[in-house]
Amino acid sequence: AAMAAGRVARWAAAGALMALAQPARAEGSEVDYKDVFAAVSPYMWAYLGAALSIGLSVTGAAWGIFVTGSSLLGASIKAPRITSKNLISVIFCEAAAIYGVIVAIILSTKIEPVEYSDTEGWPRGAMAAGYGIFGSGITCGLSNLICGMCVGIVGSSCALADAQNASLFVKILVVEIFGSALGLFGVIVGIIMAGNVRFST
Amino acid sequence: MADPESSGMNNADGGAANFFAAMGCASALVFANMGAAYGTAKSGVGVASMGVIRPELVMRSIIPVVMAGVIGIYGLIIAVVIVADVTNPDLTYAKGFADLGAGLAVGLSGLAAGMAIGIVGDAGVRATAQQPKLFVGMILILIFAEALGLYGLIVGLILTSQG
Numbered sequence: 001a002a003m004a005a006g007r008v009a010r011w012a013a014a015g016a017l018m019a020l021a022q023p024a025r026a027e028g029s030e031v032d033y034k035d036v037f038a039a040v041s042p043y044m045w046a047y048l049g050a051a052l053s054i055g056l057s058v059t060g061a062a063w064g065i066f067v068t069g070s071s072l073l074g075a076s077i078k079a080p081r082i083t084s085k086n087l088i089s090v091i092f093c094e095a096a097a098i099y100g101v102i103v104a105i106i107l108s109t110k111i112e113p114v115e116y117s118d119t120e121g122w123p124r125g126a127m128a129a130g131y132g133i134f135g136s137g138i139t140c141g142l143s144n145l146i147c148g149m150c151v152g153i154v155g156s157s158c159a160l161a162d163a164q165n166a167s168l169f170v171k172i173l174v175v176e177i178f179g180s181a182l183g184l185f186g187v188i189v190g191i192i193m194a195g196n197v198r199f200s201t
Numbered sequence: 202m203a204d205p206e207s208s209g210m211n212n213a214d215g216g217a218a219n220f221f222a223a224m225g226c227a228s229a230l231v232f233a234n235m236g237a238a239y240g241t242a243k244s245g246v247g248v249a250s251m252g253v254i255r256p257e258l259v260m261r262s263i264i265p266v267v268m269a270g271v272i273g274i275y276g277l278i279i280a281v282v283i284v285a286d287v288t289n290p291d292l293t294y295a296k297g298f299a300d301l302g303a304g305l306a307v308g309l310s311g312l313a314a315g316m317a318i319g320i321v322g323d324a325g326v327r328a329t330a331q332q333p334k335l336f337v338g339m340i341l342i343l344i345f346a347e348a349l350g351l352y353g354l355i356v357g358l359i360l361t362s363q364g
Contacts, residue, residue, distance in 0.1 A: 033217070034215060034217050035215075036215075037215030037216065037217035037220060038215030038217075039215070040215070045220075121215070122215070124216075124290055125290065127215055127216035127219065128216050128219040128287065128288045128289070128290060128292075129288065131216070131219045131220040131222075131223040131287065132219070132223055132287045132288045134223060135223030135224065135226055135227045135287055138227050138231070139226065139227040139230050139231060139280070142227075142231040142234070142235075143230060143231055143234045146231075146234050146235050146238040147234065147238060149238065149242070150238035150239075150241050150242040150245075153242040153245070153246060154241065154242055154245035154246065154249070157245055157246045157248075157249030157250065158249060160249065161249040161250070161252050161253055164253045165252070165253055165256055167256055168249065168252045168253070168256055168259060171248075171252065171256075171259040171260060171263075172245065172248065172249050172252065172259070174263055174266075175241065175244070175245040175248060175249075175263060175266045176245070178241050178266050178267065178269070178270045179238065179241045179242065179245070181270060181273065182234045182237050182238055182241070182270075182273050185230060185234060185273055185274075185276070185277045185280075186230060186231070186234060188277070189226065189230050189277065189280045189281065189284060192281065192284050193223070193226065193284050193287055193288075196284070196285070196287070196288040197288055198288070
C-alpha cells in the first residue's frame with residue numbers, strides 16, 4: 001500500500017509539472033481539432049470510403065460463404081440432394097459483395113479533381129463531398145459485412161435442417177431473406193448519401 | 202478561431218460539422234444493422250434447430266427474426282433523416298453534433314436490443330418446441346427487448362429535431 005501511494009504521488013507530481021511547464025503561446029495561436037480536419041485532404045476520405053465499401057463488403061460475403069459452404073458440404077455427405085438447392089444461401093452471401101461493388105463504383109465516379117488554394121484551402125464543396133463519400137463507404141461496407149456474416153450463419157443452419165427434413169428449407173430461407181435485407185439498407189443509405197455529393201460546385 | 206455556432210463550411214476549419222453528421226448517419230445504420238444481424242442469426246439458428254423436431258412450429262417461430270429486422274428499420278429511419286445534412290454546405294456545428302448524437306443513440310440502442318432479441322429468441326423457440334405454452338411468454342419478453350430499440354429511436358428523433 002505504501003508502494004502504491006508512492007506511485008500515485010509520483011504520477012501526480014509528474015502531471016502537475018507537465019501542466020505548469022507548457023510553453024508560452026502567442027495569443028490566438030491555439031491549435032484546435034478543427035485544424036486537423038482542415039489539414040486532411042478530402043481525397044483521403046473519399047478514396048478510403050470507396051475502398052472500404054468494397055473491402056468490407058467482400059469480407060462479409062467471404063465470411064458468409066465459408067460458414068455456409070463448410071456446413072453445406074458436411075451436411076451433404078449423408079444427404080447429397082440438398083447441394084443444389086442450398087447454393088441459394090451462397091448466392092445470398094455473394095449479393096452482399098455485389099452491393100459493395102456497385103457502391104464502390106458509384107463512389108469512385110463521384111470523385112473529381114479540384115484545386116487547392118494556399119489562401120483559402122480546399123473549396124467549399126470538396127470537404128463535405130469527401131466526408132459524404134467516406135460516410136457512404138463505411139455505411140455500405142460495414143452493413144454488408146454484418147449482413148454477410150448473418151446470412152452465412154443462417155444459411156449454415158438451413159443446410160443442416162434441410163438435410164434432416166426437406167420441408168424446412170423454404171421456411172428457413174425466409175429468415176435468410178430478412179438477413180439479406182440488412183445489406184440492402186446499407187446500400188440504400190450509401191447511395192442516397194453519395195447521390196447528394198458534389199465535389200466541384 | 203471559428204465560432205462554434207458558425208457554418209460548417211468555413212474553409213478555415215475544414216467543414217468538420219459535415220464529418221460528424223456523416224459519422225452520425227453511418228453509426229445509426231451500422232450499429233442497428235449489427236444488432237439486427239445478431240438477432241436474425243441467433244434466432245435463425247434456433248429456429249432451424251427446433252424445426253427438425255417440430256416442423257409445424259417454424260413459421261410461428263420466425264417472429265423473433267421479424268422483430269430483429271425491425272431494429273434495422275429503426276436505424277434506417279434515423280439514417281435517412283440525417284443523410285441530407287451530410288452534404289449541406291450551411292450545416293452548423295450544433296446540427297452536426299446533434300446528428301452524431303442521434304446516430305449513436307439509435308445505433309447503440311439497436312445493437313443492444315438486437316442482441317437481446319437474438320438470445321431471447323433462440324432460447325424461446327427452442328423452449329417453445331418442447332413446451333408450447335411458453336410461446337406467449339417468449340413474445341412478451343421479446344416485446345420488452347424491442348422496446349429498448351424503440352427508446353433509442355425516440356431519443357434519436359428528438360435529437361435530430363434539435364440543433
